[in-house]
Amino acid sequence: MYRLFYDTIKGGDYRAREANVHRLAEVSASIIDQCVAQGVPFARDYGGMLDNRSFGGTQVSRTFYARGQTGQQLLLGAYSALNRQISKKQVQSFTRHEMVELVMVDGKARGIIAKNLVTGELERHSAHAVVLASGGYGNVFYLSTNAMGSNVTAAWKAHRHGALFGNPCFTQIHPTCLPQAGEYQSKLTLMSESLRNDGRVWVPSRVEDAQAIREGRLKASDLGEDRRDYYLERKYPAFGNLVPRDVASRAAKEVCDAGHGLPLPDWPSFWILKMPYGALGVRRFRPATGTSLRCTRRSPEITRTKLP
Numbered sequence: 411m412y413r414l415f416y417d418t419i420k421g422g423d424y425r426a427r428e429a430n431v432h433r434l435a436e437v438s439a440s441i442i443d444q445c446v447a448q449g450v451p452f453a454r455d456y457g458g459m460l461d462n463r464s465f466g467g468t469q470v471s472r473t474f475y476a477r478g479q480t481g482q483q484l485l486l487g488a489y490s491a492l493n494r495q496i497s498k499k500q501v502q503s504f505t506r507h508e509m510v511e512l513v514m515v516d517g518k519a520r521g522i523i524a525k526n527l528v529t530g531e532l533e534r535h536s537a538h539a540v541v542l543a544s545g546g547y548g549n550v551f552y553l554s555t556n557a558m559g560s561n562v563t564a565a566w567k568a569h570r571h572g573a574l575f576g577n578p579c580f581t582q583i584h585p586t587c588l589p590q591a592g593e594y595q596s597k598l599t600l601m602s603e604s605l606r607n608d609g610r611v612w613v614p615s616r617v618e619d620a621q622a623i624r625e626g627r628l629k630a631s632d633l634g635e636d637r638r639d640y641y642l643e644r645k646y647p648a649f650g651n652l653v654p655r656d657v658a659s660r661a662a663k664e665v666c667d668a669g670h671g672l673p674l675p676d677w678p679s680f681w682i683l684k685m686p687y688g689a690l691g692v693r694r695f696r697p698a699t700g701t702s703l704r705c706t707r708r709s710p711e712i713t714r715t716k717l718p
Contacts, residue, residue, distance in 0.1 A: 411435045413470065421467035421654035442474055448487035451476050466606055467654035478602030507533070512540070512567050519571075542568055553590060555598050584655060606658070611651050613670040615639040620670045630672065641665050 415435040419426055442460070446452060452474050453461040465473035476483040495501040506527045513521035513536070521536035547562030569575050586601040614620040614630075615637055622628035641661055646653045653661075665671065 411438075414438060414472070417468050421656070423654075423656055445474075445484060445487055448491045450483050450487040453477065463604070464652055466603060466652050466658065467649075468652065469649065475604070478604050504533075504535075509542075509544075509564050509567070512571055514571050517572075519568075553595070553598050555584065555587065555600055558596055584659065603655075606651050609651070610640055611642050611658075611662075612638040612640045613665050613672065615670075617669040620672060623672055639665070639670070 412435075415432050418431045418434065419428060422431075442452075446460075453463075453476060455461045460474055462471045463473055463475055464471045465475075474480075492501065492503075496503050504524065507524045508527055509522050510525050510532065511523040512519055513523060513534075519540040520538070521534065522540065524533045524535060525531070526533060542564045544562075544564035545556060545560040547556075547560055547565070550562070565573075565575075584600055586603055586605055588599045588601060590598065614623065614633060619628060619633060619637055623630050640651075642653055642658060643650045645661055646657070651658075662671075
């Protein structure tokens with residue numbers, strides 16, 4: 411428990427509230443048990459026990475995972491548990507509704523005014539307690555991995571009624587984010603964090619090589635080991651490519667600001683990963699951006715190609 415507590419504090423740049431992190435470490439095993447009970451299909455070993463793998467920010471393999479879709483599967487498990495309560499009439503769900511205003515009574519939140527996005531009607535909902543679980547406001551960054559509905563409107567309405575605005579930029583830059591594929595794209599897409607676990611992150615060590623690759627005069631696979639900079643392994647030899655993602659993102663921005671970024675000079679999130687031979691076999695990732703990432707035993711480089 412102490413190791414999880416320590417790694418979480420360190421991985422968060424020592425900005426987390428230690429009492430809350432300690433409580434998280436205490437109930438971490440129970441959280442996994444609850445997720446399993448909700449139906450999250452965690453990976454298992456040949457003996458049927460829950461399996462573990464390494465993850466960013468740790469030096470031990472203690473992460474429970476569901477292939478490369480752990481976060482999505484956790485959401486599906488939570489949605490399933492919620493739908494179960496809806497079917498038992500314990501929870502009433504109002505889909506396609508948006509909060510318009512917060513109702514205040516004697517300085518306390520006692521309900522909301524919501525708009526039915528299908529009919530346009532305004533509805534009143536009263537409550538003894540109001541919880542605004544509206545997510546972050548990713549649109550302030552133009553493109554992010556947050557939903558377009560995360561537009562800070564609910565938090566702003568609460569702030570207008572006197573709610574304090576604490577830690578307004580609780581934002582994390584993800585080191586395995588795919589770059590924008592076109593102007594039509596409304597949000598960004600993540601690759602699996604397991605790519606950092608299995609691969610090696612590098613950029614061209616010379617700015618001239620990076621410029622030639624961006625212009626199409628040189629292929630990244632033509633660069634030898636002496637012309638590649640495995641900057642995470644160079645800067646953080648103890649963790650290598652598994653440094654905490656905030657640290658990895660900051661290091662990626664530094665090398666991209668210096669002109670080493672691929673495929674765009676100012677895009678810190680797309681890296682070429684050199685995979686071990688046979689690590690992934692033949693596997694194709696099809697993110698929603700119209701981009702295909704492919705790794706084969708014959709060619710260990712992950713290449714970026716357009717899908718038809």
